Amino acid sequence: MTTAAQKSKSAITLKGSAQIVCDYLNYGINSILFQRGLYPPESFKSEENYGLTILMSTDNKIKEFLSTTLEQLKGWLVDRSVNKVALVITNVKTLEVMERWDFLVEYEGDSKTEDQTSEKPLKQIKNEIRDVLKQIACSVAYLPLLDCLCSFDIQIYTKKDVDLPSEWTEAEPANIKDAQSVRMRSFSTNIHKMDTVVTYKNYN
Amino acid sequence: MSQFKFWNDVNSLLTMEGPVKGPIPRWQKKKGSDTSSNSSLNNSSKLRSLSTSALNSTKTPTKGNENNDYQKNKTPRKTPLKTPSKKSKTPTPNKGSKTPSGDRFIPSRSASNFDLAHYKLTHDEDESDSPTRQELQRVMFENLHGGDVSSQRILSYKNKAPSAPEGFQNPMRVIYTQTKTPASVKSSTRYIPQAPDRILDAPDIVDDYYLNLMDWGGNNILAAALGAHVYLWNAGTVELWDCSRSKRLRIMEGHSARVGSLSWNSYILSSGCRSGQILHHDVRQRDHRVATLSGHSQEVCGLKWSTDGKYLASGGNDNVLNIWQVVNGGHYSQTTPLHTFTAHQAAVKALAWCPWQPHVLASGGGTADRHIRFWNCNTGSCVNAIDTKSQVCALLWSLNYKELVSGHGFANNELIIWKYPSMTKVAELTGHTARVLHLAMSPDGTTILSAGADETLRLWKCFTKNTTKTKDNEKVKSKPSALKQCIR
Numbered sequence: 001m002t003t004a005a006q007k008s009k010s011a012i013t014l015k016g017s018a019q020i021v022c023d024y025l026n027y028g029i030n031s032i033l034f035q036r037g038l039y040p041p042e043s044f045k046s047e048e049n050y051g052l053t054i055l056m057s058t059d060n061k062i063k064e065f066l067s068t069t070l071e072q073l074k075g076w077l078v079d080r081s082v083n084k085v086a087l088v089i090t091n092v093k094t095l096e097v098m099e100r101w102d103f104l105v106e107y108e109g110d111s112k113t114e115d116q117t118s119e120k121p122l123k124q125i126k127n128e129i130r131d132v133l134k135q136i137a138c139s140v141a142y143l144p145l146l147d148c149l150c151s152f153d154i155q156i157y158t159k160k161d162v163d164l165p166s167e168w169t170e171a172e173p174a175n176i177k178d179a180q181s182v183r184m185r186s187f188s189t190n191i192h193k194m195d196t197v198v199t200y201k202n203y204n
Numbered sequence: 205m206s207q208f209k210f211w212n213d214v215n216s217l218l219t220m221e222g223p224v225k226g227p228i229p230r231w232q233k234k235k236g237s238d239t240s241s242n243s244s245l246n247n248s249s250k251l252r253s254l255s256t257s258a259l260n261s262t263k264t265p266t267k268g269n270e271n272n273d274y275q276k277n278k279t280p281r282k283t284p285l286k287t288p289s290k291k292s293k294t295p296t297p298n299k300g301s302k303t304p305s306g307d308r309f310i311p312s313r314s315a316s317n318f319d320l321a322h323y324k325l326t327h328d329e330d331e332s333d334s335p336t337r338q339e340l341q342r343v344m345f346e347n348l349h350g351g352d353v354s355s356q357r358i359l360s361y362k363n364k365a366p367s368a369p370e371g372f373q374n375p376m377r378v379i380y381t382q383t384k385t386p387a388s389v390k391s392s393t394r395y396i397p398q399a400p401d402r403i404l405d406a407p408d409i410v411d412d413y414y415l416n417l418m419d420w421g422g423n424n425i426l427a428a429a430l431g432a433h434v435y436l437w438n439a440g441t442v443e444l445w446d447c448s449r450s451k452r453l454r455i456m457e458g459h460s461a462r463v464g465s466l467s468w469n470s471y472i473l474s475s476g477c478r479s480g481q482i483l484h485h486d487v488r489q490r491d492h493r494v495a496t497l498s499g500h501s502q503e504v505c506g507l508k509w510s511t512d513g514k515y516l517a518s519g520g521n522d523n524v525l526n527i528w529q530v531v532n533g534g535h536y537s538q539t540t541p542l543h544t545f546t547a548h549q550a551a552v553k554a555l556a557w558c559p560w561q562p563h564v565l566a567s568g569g570g571t572a573d574r575h576i577r578f579w580n581c582n583t584g585s586c587v588n589a590i591d592t593k594s595q596v597c598a599l600l601w602s603l604n605y606k607e608l609v610s611g612h613g614f615a616n617n618e619l620i621i622w623k624y625p626s627m628t629k630v631a632e633l634t635g636h637t638a639r640v641l642h643l644a645m646s647p648d649g650t651t652i653l654s655a656g657a658d659e660t661l662r663l664w665k666c667f668t669k670n671t672t673k674t675k676d677n678e679k680v681k682s683k684p685s686a687l688k689q690c691i692r
Contacts, residue, residue: 036374037374038367040368046547051524053549059365059366065361065364127501134522137549137550145374146374149367149368151365154361156360157358158356160357164357167361169359170357173358
């Protein structure tokens with residue numbers, strides 16, 4: 001009995017796993033917004049997590065947008081109905097897609113059980129996430145300069161049978177001409193596995 | 205007949221002697237129009253002379269007026285005419301009015317829609333609907349987006365995030381451009397030579413940010429690791445020390461991967477490894493391993509004992525800077541870090557302890573970070589941070605002045621001398637053609653040695669002592685401040 005209780009104490013539930021993924025996306029997307037210079041650096045505040053200092057936007061509208069999107073995403077992650085989350089960076093003037101960050105979701109383990117849990121230690125997951133976030137921070141070294149006013153959007157690729165929530169709309173896939181992709185490390189909670197890929201315009 | 209006339213006209217244009225390159229002189233045109241007997245031609249020849257003199261770009265109005273006739277003559281003669289054809293474009297209308305064109309088929313260009321025709325020719329309408337094409341599109345989409353199109357929806361939240369304010373420029377520009385950062389306005393009181401005092405060749409120096417390959421000893425011998433050899437240089441003579449043949453004092457093992465950084469504290473030698481471990485070796489003992497520190501998850505690339513031997517600073521590729529406190533009564537450190545700083549956004553290689561405030565540490569981050577940060581290790585707080593706009597590879601404090609020097613990578617590959625604590629630029633020393641990897645200082649503190657990835661070692665005489673009054677004043681000033689720090 002005691003072992004079972006201890007087991008459940010350290011285990012990660014399906015909802016908890018979705019929360020971990022959403023937390024990663026929140027930090028990851030904020031880090032991208034800062035590192036790629038989409039918004040003025042003054043509008044970011046440093047926050048510590050995963051043993052890193054990550055710069056988070058203080059703009060209320062961006063915060064609200066991200067929290068609503070990620071809250072909705074969390075539900076879909078629990079339902080196993082998301083395939084991919086895409087952060088699309090577009091030129092404000094020409095509406096050209098400049099860069100796309102794909103966060104590919106894979107589901108691991110038995111899909112039937114509602115109370116699915118994972119025994120993977122949280123520290124290990126956080127370390128994996130930290131490595132990805134570091135790679136994101138270092139991506140400025142090879143990604144081309146976004147030399148125009150840019151905005152971002154989040155597109156969630158779901159299964160066909162998902163109900164469209166209010167205030168949500170269907171979007172067109174964002175494709176980039178002459179694109180080049182770089183795959184980052186992946187992390188897994190043993191329930192959700194997430195791959196991060198950046199696709200950018202190749203100017204050569 | 206008129207065609208022959210036209211040919212003559214063209215030939216005369218082609219075979220014209222002298223440098224008639226531009227529009228035909230007015231008198232010639234006049235002459236040409238005089239030869240034609242038709243009075244109505246006079247009218248249009250005026251038009252010709254006008255348009256030719258007003259450059260070729262004015263062909264549009266004529267084109268609009270007498271389009272059909274103009275096309276008739278132009279089409280068949282397009283190839284042989286080449287450049288003069290431009291000139292003959294305008295004369296054609298008047299000739300064309302007389303040309304009998306019934307003997308051949310000449311399409312009317314103005315009446316046909318070329319864009320549409322091209323589209324119809326190159327585009328097969330049936331093709332886009334063919335099942336194989338649809339299948340191909342579907343497979344392509346699946347490959348691109350990792351999922352079946354038909355079973356997938358792309359959703360996004362309607363209330364989009366705002367874009368950056370108008371007029372905002374990407375601050376990351378500094379990484380990509382070579383613009384110089386503004387230097388401080390205040391001019392320095394002493395002369396700092398802009399060119400290196402001496403340049404030494406350093407072939408095969410490893411261009412690796414994470415290694416520390418050069419130092420300048422207290423006995424004024426300079427050591428640099430080039431490839432598999434260690435070179436020692438002493439004022440003009442270069443002695444080559446082959447690692448395998450020279451007298452080696454001892455080998456100390458214990459690391460599983462390469463050792464990129466070393467630091468001495470009395471008889472303790474601390475070494476940082478790619479595995480993230482730091483080992484303390486007591487060089488006097490047979491069992492040399494004193495302690496193992498596991499505070500980094502990735503390669504340790506910066507390792508420095510403070511000048512008073514109280515703290516050890518270690519920087520890693522995991523962007524972490526750790527401060528370890530010395531063990532009471534020993535020269536090695538405790539195994540848990542006193543402070544862990546995660547403020548740097550890139551690997552921390554450049555570390556330097558302040559010579560006059562032994563608890564102040566300067567640390568510099570890599571490309572994604574570009575900051576020099578100052579830490580008070582007694583309190584564990586970040587005192588100051590400055591964006592250098594470039595990768596910080598090395599840092600050194602001056603012994604003679606309240607200044608420090610930093611070595612940078614892209615874009616200027618320069619050394620910058622900063623005034624401390626105001627952090628205004630005293631001088632920028634350029635010369636290296638690749639990033640400045642390492643810095644070392646001569647024992648008297650007057651000369652800086654920099655090793656660049658361009659395989660040169662450069663000596664800069666930038667901290668020469670001047671024995672004037674101002675310097676003595678500075679020394680006096682610095683003394684009480686150090687005392688104050690001790691009391692606090």
